[in-house]
Amino acid sequence: MTYKSPLSGLCLGLLVASLATPPSFAQSKTSPVDTSKSAAAAPKKPSIADKVKSSRKEDGLFTLYQDTVTGSVQMYIRKDQLNKPFVYQSFSMNGPTTLFLNQSMHRSNFVFKMKKAYDKVEFQLVNTNFYYDPNNAVSKTDGVDISEAVFFSDKPSAEDENGYLIAVDGLMLSDKLDPVKPTTPPGMPPGAMFNLGGLNPTKSKYYKISAYPTNTAIQVDLAYDNPMPFNGGGKDITDARYVRVRMQHTFIEMPKNDFRARLEDPRIGYFSEEVNDQTSLSATPYRDRIHRWNLKKKDPNAAISEPVEPIVWYVENTTPVEYRQTIIEAGLKWNEAFEKAGFKNAVVMKMQPDDATWDPGDVQYNVIRWVASATPSYGAIGPSFVNPVTGQILGADITVEWASGSYSPVLEDLLSNNGAAFNNQAIDNHFHPDGARCTMAAELKAQFVAGATFVEAGNASPAEVSEMHKQFLYYLILHEMGHTLGLNHNMKSSQLWSPAEINNKSLTRQYGQLGSVMDYPAINVALDKSQQGDYYTTKPGPYDLWAIEYGYVETTPENEKATLDKILARSTDPKLAFGNDADDMRSPGKAIDPRVMINDLTNDAVAYAEDRYKLVNNIMPKLKAKYSKPGQSYAELRARYGTLVGQRNSMTQVVSRYIGGVYVDRSFADQNSSTKPFTPVPYELQKKAMTVLTKYVFAPDAFKADESLYPYLQMQRRGFNFMSGTEDPKITGNFAAHGGGAIMHILHPTTLQRITNSRLYGNKYTAAEVVGDLTKAIFAADLAGNVNVYRQYLQNEYVRQLAAIPGSTMYDSVSKGVAIYNLKKIRQQLAAAVVGDEETKAHRANIVFTIDKALAVK
16 A cells, blocks of 8 residues: 555645635735644644653564553564565463473464555465466466455554554454464363363463564463363462463564475375465376475585585473483484485584573574473474475474483483373373374383383393483484474384394394384384394484485476486385374274384284283283382382283284275386285284284283282372272273274274275175174183183173174174174074073173164064
């Protein structure tokens, strides 16, 4: 809009007045007096100096003025900043951990513009989801049928020839930029989730404002009031009625460089910005841009060159001294991958000095932070934030949660003691930019504690446990730093070596123990101690080197396609196998390829899982002697037991996924892969998985090794912590969950239908045979005698799930027929079974009742 002088309105008023006055010489003598009165009557607009005279000034990308009396903030927007894109990134800096408002959590990331609309300045979101080829006539429709989103609008409080002064309390002390308060999931009862209540702007305030040449950061304390909270939250909630959440709003100048977006490819795993090409007729009109740093060679002609600007990391001075060197070494390991892309010393690791004057919250610094949350909710995170237009990574943080508590002197102050939870499963997760939950630190922690239990109970030396911990920390930092480089998860990479090769250090230390550090692997503990190799990999694997080469190799517009196609053509190499969260099978019925799984290891995961079952059963009888210590309760024994039960559950998930599984190959047609896109898991391997489950999960003696521990699984009393329930261990609940988890996946409607669908392209293990084998595994062993407690729970759970199939609309007719057939078979078998004791009779009567109800037998 054309700039208008503040006096323009006054001049117009004078002109109108003069036209209304009859031309008279006598009157013309008095006109100067009349004009003076008119001018005096017009209110003088306050200047910017008037508006900021009681404020302190912060110069930067956007100059800020904070009133020293009220704390209110005004932002000066230059006219040359209007209609230009800027990047917004929010961070939570302090808040309830149960709502994932921990320090340095990366949240909203978008592009916005400011526009002058008559007498107001509007803040508007920029839609970056579409691309239009400028050479295509359809590009003239750019912006058509795309709704605008104005998230803030206000009149300037003052202006000058260069810009406008805007009061921004209504923007900053609100949830317009980032909706802080999470919505309660549908159907969740009141009190099930901690609720912040309502935002109270009058109690909200600014904590810190900082303006830098290329970014402006504003930290605010948002006050939430909840007069009648149903849920008091955890120990970090001082008073559930009054909670303050600290947020950081960061406004970043759009980078001015020659960075070129690189397109995503489904054969390799980068976080990306999804972009649809509206001018393409392709079946896949995608121009998704991967997240990557702007690395440029100092010497473009050199095969390997240092970058103009390396990726510099600072280890925050809150990090325990004894871990600092390990963290620095782990970070530098990524330089091996960047050498494949043509860069030397691409990653630089530094230690933040104790007298550093800069703030780790400044987005100009990439910091590995160490925090001590009252209720650790993620363990470690490694997010980055980007320019959504190009995918260029602008900054990153890694946060490691220090967790108080210990499992042993060697582990003291390292891991949180979640022993109070019987199954030792913490709700540790966070969300990466693609929305996928990352539970890496929690999974890694659980695996590490299990590994420590295995070796400690086997009388390992403290040095062995310390080495295990060092490898654990290496892997944690390698994984999280991989995320900050743009890589998402690769749950298929644990298939790199065979069970015979996994402990061969000459292989694993040269190439890596895994194809990628972006996996969630089982900790490698050998059943035979004399064969023990590394517990974790301590270097990026073959896939990581390949992925970094794709993301960061320098190209020109002329050679880019040929260069990248040559790299991608290697995707059929088994060492470069890739599958991420969208492909993994951790949840029942989800995905199809059992090799894309967490907590597994080797290219024969079923055999490896069988060894882990044996290892758990060997260690269980040793726990009481090892962890019943003078001067302490049985809390540690209980925690260690829960850890090993968790190992069993993990192996059960891994093995069950091979039943009804389908291998996936994502190579493109021109790669001439020797495998088809979909290949059912071989019949023999599916049968082997069922045999392993039958022996180690469904058998009457599956938990025999645990029996001596049951009377000692006691929580430590603390104050009145048993007020909400009894303290005895709820062992039978674990029985139902253990076998029930495998049953839930195999009988899932998606799994059963896939078993039948895949019969059309090679699967030989029919739904009838699968469910028949389950029925035999769960009932046959005790038809001639009494049914023990474990099998009672297992059989009831199986029949309950089977009985739900006939009346459900989620199952196909084949699955319903198989379910009905097996329900009738079970009923017939129980009718012919040897009569047992009274408990067995009652149990079987209940089973028959459930079956009759399902089949509507009169």
